[in-house]
Amino acid sequence: MEQPNNKAVLVGVQLPGSPHFASAMEELGELADACGIEVVGRIEQKAERVNSALYMGSGKIKELAALLQSANAEIAIFNDELSPSQIRNLEAELDTRVIDRTILILDIFAERAQTREAKLQVEVARLQYMLPRLVGLRESLGRQGGNGGAGLKNRGSGETKLELDRRRVEDRIAALQSDLEKLVSRRHVQRGQRRKNEVPVVCLVGYTNAGKSSLMNAMLRRYGSGAGKEVFEKNMLFATLETSVRGIELPDRRSFLLADTVGFVSRLPHHLVKAFRSTLEEVADADLLLHVVDLANPEHERQIEVTRETLLELGAGDVPTLLVYNKADLAGVAYPRIEGDNITLSARDGAGLEELSSLIGDRIFRDYMSCEILIPYEQGKLVAYFNEHAHVEEQTHEEQGTRLRLTCRIADYDKYAAEFVTL
Known part of the structure; x- marks a missing residue:
């Protein structure tokens, strides 16, 4: 063959x-x-x-x-x-x-799409790209009708077929978009549930092949809960098309959701941005964006601008952002290093993850407070609650009860304030 x-x-x-x-x-x-x-x-x-x-x-x-x-x-x-x-x-x-x-x-x-939603989104984008190109051929095919005219009375067989093809494409797009709306509705329910639970969401964004998936996997290996949660990663363009969301729990028991999104590229087709808008809504709704940059790429400054322009198009231009310069080991620069809202690190060797986690925590856990409290012994279940849901730095037993020095959610402090003494 x-x-x-x-x-x-x-x-x-x-x-x-x-x-x-x-x-x-x-x-x-x-x-x-x-x-x-x-x-x-x-x-x-x-x-x-x-x-x-x-x-x-x-x-x-x-x-x-x-x-x-x-x-x-x-x-x-x-x-x-x-x-x-x-x-x-x-x-x-x-x-x-x-x-x-x-x-x-x-x-x-089309080749990389794995989930049903991604496949539907890609097919919509491809059909929307094809549609004007079918229509654009109408005039030349119409000449088959005779006398060089493309009027209704003298339609050629080519043009008639083209009209049928165009209607089939339009009908297929409408059917696909209907299916997508159902999936989008389900995604909105999931996002609403996360909001109800007040779980902060951090999104990885950036140019394709900047190392977003590698950084996510590095964070999962360091802070993730359970094995088998890592996402696909490979040194290639558009290795990731799906938005993957994973839970991250920091050593101080504060947790957030980390979302890996599709990478951007210069002149990303408008049809694709439009088709993937529902998937990328996760970006606009995030509490914090980690803009991952391939520092070893000589064009990384241009790639930063392309990503920023795409974020603006998605309505995410105002979301708080940390600039994460990745692949510092390949760029031959000193790392880990923090400069304001920028951090230089290497996802591959894990250097800089603690510093990145600290930066993330400072920006998304503003509803936490540090305090020292005394919990009466008859409220022992409250001690267990704070040990599970807060970061207890020190715990001692005294005559009147259990003394805790901890960082906890302001909401938890307010909820149980009547049951302990603040020191």
Whole structure:
């Protein structure tokens, strides 16, 4: 059986004022690799604007066609989102499969989606991407109707089929969104229950492959409850598509929920952001965001800006945030180190986890207080309660009762204040 040809040539146009073009092309190659495509060549052009018909000049298109043939490549991957007419024209000129950055990312998401919700979200995004491209072909297919017209009386068979395809796609999108709404409703109930229990939520956000899942697993190994709770991690783009939530209990018995979210990327397709909005609502509702940054990546400053822009789009621009510079061991800088709301650490070797936990605690446990109390011996169950639900630093037995020096929730202190003496 003949193996499919997965060789591709990358294509990009550098416009004026595009300082990150080189890194964007490198990232395009990484996206192709994540999709199982072998990159065998690259064509670039500097231009004032993208060619509306063929994306780049006709001379470069001829050069691209020659490179595709000489490299035995059957895929041309473009660094920007192509219009329906550009795709049609390029496929006619090159006689090969043409894909753009958007569909490449959508393909990766489709391949990696594991849960039912993620699969539904990706399918909605793919169909929404396809829909205008189907519609964009209507005029050319309509010419089959005769006399060059695309009127209702002279519809060609191609256009009639296209209309049917378009309606099927629209119906499928509506059905998928209905299913998603049910899942979103369930997620809202779960989130509401957490709010009712007043459990703080901390969300990991950041550029794809910055080490969010690695940091979550490091925290779980150090502070998690029970084995088998670790999330999937791998050194690849978009290793995580699901929002995973795990409980973290610090040594002082204060606990919070840690959520790992899908990574961001420059020019993350709008359809994907829209489709995953329900999943990413966890971010906007969080008490604290941990913005994880790959310090070893020379483009990490640009990646920080991309993440911030995406957070703004999600309505999470005002959520308190700690900047977590990860992979310090690979960057060759001193760590662990804290500077204001920034911390430098290494999730891989676990250095800096205690410092990070302390920073998290200072920001999300503001409803806690430190105190010293005396509990009468007849209230022994209260001693057991505080030992289970508070951080008891010292416990001594005195003539009148049990003395505790502890940090506890203000709500617990107020609830039981009449049953003990504050010292």
